[in-house]
Amino acid sequence: MTDNNAANTASRYPLLAFPHIQLHGVVDDMMYARFKTQLAEAPQDGPLVVSITTLGGDPEMGRAMGADIRLLRDYTGREMLFLGKVAVYSAGATFMSAFPVEKRFLTRGTRLMLHERSMTSTINLSGPLTTLPAMLKAKLHEIEESVKIQEEGFRDIVRGSGVTFEELQTKAPSNWYIEAEEARDRGLVLDVI
Template sequence: MTDLPNKAAQYPALAKPHIQLHGTVDDRMYDSFQSQLASAPGDGPLVVSITTLGGDPEMARAMGDSIRLLRDYTGREALFLGKVAVYSAGATFMSAFPVDKRFLTHGSRLMIHERLMTSTVTLSGPLSTLPSTLKAKLNEIEDSIRIQDEGFESLVAGSKVTLDQLKAKATSNWYIEAQEALDLGLVLDVI
């Protein structure tokens, strides 16, 4: 193994994240995020780290919205630090941070995929009511695709990856090593 350059001194704020998230992205992680955010110092860059194999993309979007609102209303810089695994909903959360505010640790991996759905449509009742049931499910699918694509656009904004490239790779779980993420411009640096 070749020696990796130690870039830690270039980014001293990343040494001690104010918010440290790990595990499944779910209601509990959201609650932990909000609690740590409320306890974080009110000035200087806010550093958020995450290690996750995935979870609920809506909870990831909600945490990301809190970061966006903090940035928009206070102008405060927020830095993202992905550690070890930033899979699925973790990448959704990462998309809330501009590319030049994203970092990964050496050996970390991103995994990006399309949203998943498991559903059963039960058709029961008068025939005239059944098309509405099917249309409602189709509307749900189409809106979920729109939400997914909005997140994908945010994830690749400012990088070398196009939305079409991401969408093509996301159909089969795209795993990206930290160095590759750097080469693709998805993160500012690997530390």
């Protein structure tokens, strides 16, 4: 796309030029706090534009910010727009999934990265033999629940797009990087500006 065509595309979405909430860095409790502060300071009516640049972080913080967006949209009917800039990796894509595909935008040159959740854990079996199976079952339940949460997130990311849940499941284990134009062409976002 030429610079002139990019300018024409951007002019169709003037609200995206000045996001109300601008997030960058690691998705963690500090980003969530900045998100909540900026949300409280944003105009209380009209469309709300949220931008993010992140290499990832805590998926639960991404889900928490997304839950706030969903609740605000559901209770107020307010339009919420997502703008991914430069990098929207991992937990950033989890946050993006809270926005319907027709409300998602990426800047030119942005990459999405979708992957599976990961876990590092050591199981220390110590104690009476009768208690050990419960320890193992508890860890297994944690893994099973994490897989369910991951699948819910994958379904949210692809809902309304041309990417199937099965395709994402196949590509996620090896870190699926998606350029902005491909994301648009596959329907994961509405447009690239």
